[in-house]
Amino acid sequence: MDEQALMGLNPNADACYRQRALAYFEQLKESLDGWEVCAEALAKGVYSDDHVKFFCFQVLEHQIKFRHGTLAAAQQQLIRETLMKWLQAQLMNVHPEKPFIRNKAAQVLALTFVMEYLTLWPKFFFDILNLVGLNLNGVDIYLRTVMAIDAEVVDRDILHSPEETRRNILIKDTMREQCIPALVESWFQILQTYQHTHSELTCQCLEVVGAYVSWIDLNLIANDRFVNLLLSHMSMEELREEACDCLFEIVNKGMEPVDKTKLVESLCQVLQSAGFFNIEQEEDVDFLAKFSRLVNGMGQSLVLSWTKLSKTGDAKVSAETLRAVEGKVPLMLQLLIHEDDDISANIVGFCYDYLHVLKQLPALSEQQKSNVEAIMLAVMNKLKYDDEYNFENEGEDEAMFVEYRKQLKMLLDRLAQVSPELLLEAVHRVFSATMQNWQTVQFMEVEVAIRLLYMLGEALPASHGAHFSGDTTKTSTLQSMMRTVRLTFITSLNETTDLTRV
Numbered sequence: 001m002d003e004q005a006l007m008g009l010n011p012n013a014d015a016c017y018r019q020r021a022l023a024y025f026e027q028l029k030e031s032l033d034g035w036e037v038c039a040e041a042l043a044k045g046v047y048s049d050d051h052v053k054f055f056c057f058q059v060l061e062h063q064i065k066f067r068h069g070t071l072a073a074a075q076q077q078l079i080r081e082t083l084m085k086w087l088q089a090q091l092m093n094v095h096p097e098k099p100f101i102r103n104k105a106a107q108v109l110a111l112t113f114v115m116e117y118l119t120l121w122p123k124f125f126f127d128i129l130n131l132v133g134l135n136l137n138g139v140d141i142y143l144r145t146v147m148a149i150d151a152e153v154v155d156r157d158i159l160h161s162p163e164e165t166r167r168n169i170l171i172k173d174t175m176r177e178q179c180i181p182a183l184v185e186s187w188f189q190i191l192q193t194y195q196h197t198h199s200e201l202t203c204q205c206l207e208v209v210g211a212y213v214s215w216i217d218l219n220l221i222a223n224d225r226f227v228n229l230l231l232s233h234m235s236m237e238e239l240r241e242e243a244c245d246c247l248f249e250i251v252n253k254g255m256e257p258v259d260k261t262k263l264v265e266s267l268c269q270v271l272q273s274a275g276f277f278n279i280e281q282e283e284d285v286d287f288l289a290k291f292s293r294l295v296n297g298m299g300q301s302l303v304l305s306w307t308k309l310s311k312t313g314d315a316k317v318s319a320e321t322l323r324a325v326e327g328k329v330p331l332m333l334q335l336l337i338h339e340d341d342d343i344s345a346n347i348v349g350f351c352y353d354y355l356h357v358l359k360q361l362p363a364l365s366e367q368q369k370s371n372v373e374a375i376m377l378a379v380m381n382k383l384k385y386d387d388e389y390n391f392e393n394e395g396e397d398e399a400m401f402v403e404y405r406k407q408l409k410m411l412l413d414r415l416a417q418v419s420p421e422l423l424l425e426a427v428h429r430v431f432s433a434t435m436q437n438w439q440t441v442q443f444m445e446v447e448v449a450i451r452l453l454y455m456l457g458e459a460l461p462a463s464h465g466a467h468f469s470g471d472t473t474k475t476s477t478l479q480s481m482m483r484t485v486r487l488t489f490i491t492s493l494n495e496t497t498d499l500t501r502v
Contacts, residue, residue: 064115110149211249213246245290382408
């Protein structure tokens with residue numbers, strides 16, 4: 001290889017050397033066999049410089065991505081051998097490669113997999129698993145490779161051509177038939193082996209499980225040994241957030257409504273038995289934010305199941321699912337009213353969907369009315385600015401609160417659709433209590449009282465915007481609140497004028 005050109009790969013190199021390195025890179029990419037020099041360098045570990053290693057992987061990546069179909073069989077075999085030799089060398093390394101090298105190697109392995117799995121390398125996963133076993137460095141690269149394959153084959157955010165889409169479907173079908181059980185077993189062994197000693201690797205594996213669960217057989221994951229392992233991770237400080245995310249992906253998997261209800265209820269039962277529903281005893285707000293997202297996912301899944309079942313006409317099963325939804329409401333309310341806005345925001349989706357369910361019922365029970373009132377009070381309370389809000393220099397935290405307020409406004413609008421009378425009464429009660437003492441209460445209290453009146457006007461149904469005609473109770477209550485606002489500001493103006501005269 002051109003050693004002088006390689007010097008230009010160093011970020012601190014002079015511009016002329018960097019230009020030469022770029023030209024050399026283009027030369028190797030365009031050459032029919034120049035990439036073989038890079039393959040040999042990787043297989044034999046010729047270079048210790050990280051930038052040169054990365055460079056070699058880039059050259060190899062280009063060949064696989066754009067020229068794989070034109071390579072001779074011997075050249076394709078050389079690529080496979082190069083990658084496996086490089087991987088084998090990692091098992092012996094005392095110090096693992098830098099993360100950016102490992103990520104690039106995983107990308108190249110994933111590209112090779114996509115190109116060759118269905119034809120030339122059907123034993124791809126078995127070859128890698130047999131090689132790395134439970135070796136720490138090997139497992140790390142294996143997990144990165146599996147995630148890179150997910151990005152290439154499964155990730156819906158990446159646009160694919162129709163041909164690539166058909167290929168990816170075939171890859172997934174073949175994986176389900178040939179190797180997914182072996183992969184799941186490897187993940188279980190990795191989790192069990194490293195959960196107490198290498199938290200970062202364990203979290204990496206949990207991320208893999210969460211990514212793949214959407215399209216593999218759920219029974220491979222949603223079983224006693226796997227769920228018990230995940231629950232044990234929920235009690236480990238360094239693993240609990242990733243374990244929560246993994247459970248969320250399990251709950252989020254598309255299923256038939258009856259099966260989904262059974263899955264969610266089963267998971268809720270074990271979580272409750274393990275004490276995770278006692279959130280008042282939990283001080284870790286970052287974990288609670290993840291847990292709130294999990295509860296939100298479970299609640300929304302149950303609502304979706306109820307919606308589907310209620311359309312089928314099976315009243316008994318539909319009623320059981322509705323009871324399951326109602327059973328999560330006390331926990332939902334605890335999370336909604338939590339002082340941390342991230343925790344509260346993560347449960348808003350379930351809260352909104354629950355209100356949509358109530359809107360469709362012919363009549364509300366006393367408990368459901370109580371739930372509606374509790375949601376109203378929670379929304380009114382959470383609308384308040386906190387003491388730390390910086391009005392003079394609004395930053396990221398302030399912007400996030402403004403967005404959170406928009407979510408609460410959506411809940412208020414939904415509350416108005418479910419029970420406009422209850423909402424009117426609740427707002428009137430809060431508004432009156434605040435405005436009677438507006439001179440002594442905090443600014444945040446007065447602001448939210450007036451804002452609630454404004455939001456109420458937007459939320460309540462009115463014919464052609466005529467809020468002050470029609471229903472007598474509504475119009476008299478609104479007129480009373482508007483009168484209070486007017487008198488308050490007149491009083492305030494008079495006091496200011498008197499002070500000016502003095």
